Every structure is written in structure tokens, then in C-alpha cells.
Amino acid sequence: MIKGLEHVALVTTDVERAARFFVEKLGFRETGRLETTHSGTIIFVSLGGAEVELFGNGKPRDPDAPPFGSEEVGYRHIALLVDSVDEEYDRLKSLGVEFFMDPTTVESGLRLAFFKDPDGNPIELLQKPE
Numbered sequence: 001m002i003k004g005l006e007h008v009a010l011v012t013t014d015v016e017r018a019a020r021f022f023v024e025k026l027g028f029r030e031t032g033r034l035e036t037t038h039s040g041t042i043i044f045v046s047l048g049g050a051e052v053e054l055f056g057n058g059k060p061r062d063p064d065a066p067p068f069g070s071e072e073v074g075y076r077h078i079a080l081l082v083d084s085v086d087e088e089y090d091r092l093k094s095l096g097v098e099f100f101m102d103p104t105t106v107e108s109g110l111r112l113a114f115f116k117d118p119d120g121n122p123i124e125l126l127q128k129p130e
Contacts, residue, residue, distance in 0.1 A: 007044070007051035008078065012119050015056030019043040021118050022052065025095050026080065052078070061120040077114070077122040085111045085127040092125075 012018035022028040028045035035041055043054045082088045085103045092115065093099065100122075101114035109129035114122050 011058035
């Protein structure tokens with residue numbers, strides 16, 4: 001029986017920079033580090049029961065590529081549940097985070113906005129209708 005989602009793994013170009021971004025800007029907390037011979041330092045960050053496992057030494061993304069590939073296979077983005085997309089948008093903008101989709105309400109009533117992490121991976125802010 002599957003009990004739940006344990007973590008998501010994310011390859012980064014700089015694991016320390018990625019961990020700082022998740023901790024200092026997004027409010028995650030570092031929960032562990034693992035030194036490996038195959039992948040170097042792996043850093044675990046957690047928020048609200050969700051964990052992200054950060055690997056380093058990845059190849060940089062094409063900075064001109066669209067945030068969502070039209071037909072790329074793979075995970076499309078990470079979504080962070082927030083009380084207010086607008087408040088979190090303002091807070092993150094003040095910290096220098098660049099958004100590629102400003103706060104928007106979609107047909108379903110969800111309010112969302114998108115930004116990129118330091119490696120260009122898309123992250124969504126998501127506010128559910130009350």
C-alpha cells in the first residue's frame with residue numbers, strides 16, 4: 001500500500017545556492033545533508049510535511065527556453081500552497097525573486113503566480129478559493 005509522497009528530488013547547478021533559496025526566500029528549513037561519492041552533497045529541505053531533495057552539479061538550463069516545455073516529459077513545476085498569492089508575490093518580489101506570471105485568477109477560482117528558482121525551474125504559488 002502506498003502511504004504518501006515522501007519527497008521530490010531536484011537537480012541544481014549549485015546545491016548550496018538552491019538550499020539558501022528554498023530556506024531564506026521560501027521558508028523551508030534544512031532537515032539534513034548527505035555526503036555521497038556518487039552525487040556529492042545532497043541537501044534536504046522541508047516545509048509543511050513536504051520535502052525536497054536537492055542535488056548539485058546539474059547542467060544549466062537554456063536561459064532562453066520557455067519555463068514550460070511544450071511537450072517535455074517530466075515534472076512540470078512545484079506548487080506551494082499559500083493563504084494569499086498577492087501577499088506572497090509582494091514579499092518574494094521584495095527579495096528579488098523574478099516572476100514570469102503575475103498573480104492571476106483562473107476559471108476554477110484558483111489564484112496563482114509563477115516564478116523560477118535560481119536554476120530556472122518553475123515554482124507556482126497557489127491559493128485555493130474559500
